[in-house]
Amino acid sequence: MVKGEGIPTAPVARSGNAPLHSTRFRRDAIAPHVLGNKGKPMNETVRLSPPNSLIFIMDHASGVLPDDITVGLVAATPSCVAVGTLPEVDGETSITFTDNMDFIDAPDLVFSGVISTPNHELSVCSASDERLLTISVLQPSTQIKVFANDRSEPDRIVILVE
Numbered sequence: 001m002v003k004g005e006g007i008p009t010a011p012v013a014r015s016g017n018a019p020l021h022s023t024r025f026r027r028d029a030i031a032p033h034v035l036g037n038k039g040k041p042m043n044e045t046v047r048l049s050p051p052n053s054l055i056f057i058m059d060h061a062s063g064v065l066p067d068d069i070t071v072g073l074v075a076a077t078p079s080c081v082a083v084g085t086l087p088e089v090d091g092e093t094s095i096t097f098t099d100n101m102d103f104i105d106a107p108d109l110v111f112s113g114v115i116s117t118p119n120h121e122l123s124v125c126s127a128s129d130e131r132l133l134t135i136s137v138l139q140p141s142t143q144i145k146v147f148a149n150d151r152s153e154p155d156r157i158v159i160l161v162e
Helices: none
Strands: 025-031 043-048 054-058 074-077 080-084 093-098 108-116 121-126 131-136 141-148 156-161
Touching: 043 131, 074 108, 080 108, 080 141, 093 121, 093 131
Parallel strands: 093 156
Antiparallel strands: 025 043, 043 093, 054 080, 054 121, 074 080, 108 141, 121 131, 141 156
């Protein structure tokens, strides 16, 4: 687990039951992209107020959530990274998947590691188990770096997929 500050302490739903909150978001997709596809850079963004001020980066079908998400901005398992966001009542958080360093506009590296992606998909999911962004990846393990513009309540998160 990577330690930081300010991750909310809230229950997380991972079942097929009704979501904890409805999620309203705007998608600003420049181009849906399969990594490695024709050399095109990938940059896909969503803006929303995540339920429980928390997102999960994982292979949706196989990701195992961290047991303890109450200490720090980031918590991780081999198949999931939990990241705290700006409190949902304070406004929207912009979340971007990219494979290009030029799109990184958040200064703090808050996580660097390999995520298990056996289904060749990487998703950003809400605490109500809703997929917010999903990309295809080429390998069963994916190197990612997560950048944030604040170490406690970021409103800008960029996920570099390598």
